[in-house]
Amino acid sequence: MNNIIVLPMIVPIITAIFLVFLRDSIKLQRIISLITMVFVAVVSIVLLQLIQTEGILRLDFSGWAPPFGILFVADSFAVLLVLTASIVTAICLIYAFSTIGPRHERMFFYPFVLLLVAGVNGSFLTGDIFNLFVCFEVMLLASFALIALGGEKFQLREALKYVLINIVASWMFLLALAYLYGTLKTLNMAHISQRVAEVGQEPILTLVSLVFLIVFALKAGLLLFFWLPGSYSVPPTVVQALFAALLTKVGIYALFRTFTLMFPFDPEVTHTLIGIMAGLTIIAGCMGALSGHDVRTIATYNVVIGVGFILLALAIGTEEAMAGAVYYLIHDMIAKALLFLIIGTMVFLTGEIVVKNMSGLIRNYPLFGWLYFIVMCALVGIPPLSGFIGKVLIGQGAVETGSYVLLALGFGSSVIVLYSLLRIFLASFFGETSISEDDKKPIPRGAMVSFMLFALCIVGLGVGAEGIAVYVNDAAYTLVNPSVYVDAILNANE
Amino acid sequence: MKVNDVILKTVVRMVVFIVLTFGMYLFFAGHNAPGGGFIGGLVLGSAIVLLYLTYDIETVHKGMPFDFKKVAALGVLLATGTAIGSLFFDAPFLTQTDGYFTIPILGEKHLSTVVLFEAGVALTVIGTLVTIILSISEDE
């Protein structure tokens, strides 16, 4: 029994509810929501240490032993992602304080963000696949509200499409769960893994796993990302950053869990398919990033490229590639959040969204310009920034297994990322300044603080990669050896 | 437009109490039989919606001056509160407890914390249901 595992989910929910009652005291709302996210980050650091000393932890809700009850499981992979999600949200909240405006703040902006984080953390921590569905829905309902918050004409239109696509995706999730329950009669992820290993992964089970693949591909934006550019460009900047950092990552996490823990025995079909899908995602994302004229489109297609790149690691499947994927996931959450915040601020400063119409921003805002340069280098994977180590490890895995096509695609995409972001840098930051000194809007101080904190995380993660190597390697080891996870759930007695 | 709705108003005045009683019955029956917080809450909420349909929003609001968003929030707080309460007794999250208590006049009764959890669920459902209906009907 480790009640601490449930805190990253339940504390945001409780504070979200408290904030509903504090609707009119905006200052108090800000302070409480920030404290909550910092608290969750501290809890996850404690959890990481506990996992190092005591192995994988689990919490059986109301004492129902697995496989009968619902449970939360904390292994290094999940907790690292919880930690990153909490830090990213905390820094995004600092950005929101100075930019989102009292109208949104009074319309329950902070409660919705906290509920979103609760859903995300719950999805990472749960050890029961139906509970994963429920946490997904908590997260999605909060995201529905956040995307429509403000009620602009185009916002409501895109929100409606986003909600409809997610309803169909959730329907497919339930369909997959029905098939799974019909074939295996269990919903506990460790128990599923054990039963699949016992009976062997017959074609029917592979079919079930492919339905899951479609569901999570829709959520993660793996190949089925047609909904992503539209809906990620309408909400306020900070919501865009949260979506880009968190939502697709939950889908990616679910894909990793499904195909490393539950259905890892038929890689000729499943992992090959994931490899092909990831490759196509990268190609399509690159085309989108190259052809885009407005900064938001370029940024959203960079999210798509990132998704494809991380899932290359799942297709490769060696321990090194997995460690690379964990590193890259953490990096991608931080860097994408910063990229979206900077892009949103550019739009706010110039009032333009087309790359060509902005220029000379670096003369007015030198520090801002160089922060963009840092995030660009990190996304491309230039050492010593955070993207480097992940890319190298995934590349190493690809060389080991001889998947040279995937290797070429992965590193080719880095060049395209560099080109698409450098285009913005050269066109929008250099050149004649389009803003005169008189009507230069200042960047809010809170926004600058959050940029600096993100940049610090990027540099810190790059330079201090050795420091979290213990946790990342543990996460990768568990991913490659699912029996460790299964033993901790089903065979350990308390 | 003036509508003659004497029949509706008279019927609703009586029916609402029947619906409310049935809702409470469903809520308490849920412990050992079909029923429970969700269904009880739906029935109770529908009684309130019926009132809003028959009389106008201002009249009902005079009798029930609640912000239903806050009712829903209170419900979630109650439900998560009982779940989190188990943390303070060093029991796994969500653990519920029950026991037999002797109450004056009523005699020995079976009481459990699940009822509080269910009450939270019911309040949440009532709050959400009424909020949805009101948010559609409030503007012209």
Place this chain on the structure above:
Amino acid sequence: MESLMIILVGILVAIATYLILSRSVFRVIMGTAILSHAVHLLLLTVGGLKKGDVPIIGQADEAFTDALPQALILTAIVISFAVTAFLLVLAYRMYLTNGTDDFSQLGGKSDE
């Protein structure tokens, strides 16, 4: 009985697909509601259709029903209730601001 239920699920999915592919927003929402009913029925069916007692030790001597699919369906119903309610309010607001409920006129670029 199972095959009958599966056919019913198929019919429901067909109807829902037809409705979702139409242009009117309201029809699409009705389609999603029917879609969720179809999958609830499917969950019930794959859990096994049989008569039996409640699954409590000492009460069920012979046949007992699996309570889990029912619990799953209840959860799924609650979620689809919430999502459908949200969707209805959203569609109504969208209709007020955009002035149309025809999907073919809701294309457009996000940056207007």
